[in-house]
Amino acid sequence: MIALPFSANRQPELAGGRVYLRHPSFVDHHEWARLRADSRDFLTRWEPTWPPDDLGRQAYKARVRRYQNDIQEGVGYPFFIFSQSERRLLGGVTLGNVRRGVAQSAQIGYWLGHQHAGRGLMLDALGLIIPFAFDGLRLHRLEAACIPENTRSIRLLEKAGFAREGLLQSYLKINGQWRDHLLFSRIEDGDAG
Numbered sequence: 001m002i003a004l005p006f007s008a009n010r011q012p013e014l015a016g017g018r019v020y021l022r023h024p025s026f027v028d029h030h031e032w033a034r035l036r037a038d039s040r041d042f043l044t045r046w047e048p049t050w051p052p053d054d055l056g057r058q059a060y061k062a063r064v065r066r067y068q069n070d071i072q073e074g075v076g077y078p079f080f081i082f083s084q085s086e087r088r089l090l091g092g093v094t095l096g097n098v099r100r101g102v103a104q105s106a107q108i109g110y111w112l113g114h115q116h117a118g119r120g121l122m123l124d125a126l127g128l129i130i131p132f133a134f135d136g137l138r139l140h141r142l143e144a145a146c147i148p149e150n151t152r153s154i155r156l157l158e159k160a161g162f163a164r165e166g167l168l169q170s171y172l173k174i175n176g177q178w179r180d181h182l183l184f185s186r187i188e189d190g191d192a193g
Contacts, residue, residue, distance in 0.1 A: 014079065014128040019121055021079035021093065021128055024067055028080060029060045031089045035113040042114035046150060049176045074098060077137070081112070081125045090116045093125050095133055095142075105141035106133060118152070126160040130186065140188045145171060145181035157184045 014021040024032070033055040036043070044050065053059045070076030077095040082088060091112035098106040108129065112122055133139045144162060146153035158164075162184035170178040 014132055015084070016128055017124045018084055019081050019090065019124045019128070020084055021081055021125060023071065024064055024078055024080050024092070026061060026064055028089065029057055032080070033060065035089055035091075039112075039114040042117070043111055044175050046147060046153070046174065047111070048173055070096070074100075077132075079125075079129065081121065083121075089113075090121055091125075093122070093129050095129060095137070098137070098139070103141070104139050105143060106137070106139055108133075108142055108144045122156055123159055126156070130160065134188045142186045144184045146184070147174065147179055148182050154182065160186070162186045 013023065037055055051059065067076070067078045070078065075098045078092065079094065080092050081090045083090055091110065093108065093110040095106045096109060110122055110125070130142065133142055144157050145168060146157070163186070165183045165185050168181045168183050171181040172179060
């Protein structure tokens with residue numbers, strides 16, 4: 001198991017270009033809740049239904065504790081994305097469902113605040129987390145899925161070297177409805193698919 005220490009400070013764990021990534025901490029609650037609240041209409045089209053208390057302090061503390069457990073167990077590596085210049089929260093990216101043994105794979109999930117979308121910042125973040133997954137965690141395969149009409153996400157994944165593999169029927173429940181998703185993958189040696 002490879003696990004980074006859980007960091008409660010403001011120091012970057014993965015840095016490069018315009019962004020740096022670090023694990024979420026308890027002190028991020030206010031900035032995270034504000035960004036998520038301001039971006040609710042933008043995000044809910046692509047995400048599972050938010051619980052009524054999702055942005056509250058207690059729910060956030062439980063979320064960070066789950067993150068800590070995932071890191072300790074080596075099954076998930078959540079990161080918040082911050083701008084290098086302004087040191088403010090932009091969004092998040094997670095390597096989840098890390099599988100070891102014969103699979104050596106993980107799934108990538110991500111989100112950005114609405115005001116930061118379309119500026120290439122998530123591509124910068126993926127440019128940090130992909131080497132972390134392959135070189136740091138020694139994974140072989142990364143997967144990502146998105147709703148077919150999410151053209152921004154499709155373009156992002158293709159720019160990041162992911163190849164489309166197929167359609168997953170009723171894959172995830174998004175905003176209260178089971179939705180089909182396109183599956184994308186990237187293989188360790190760069191030869192996707």
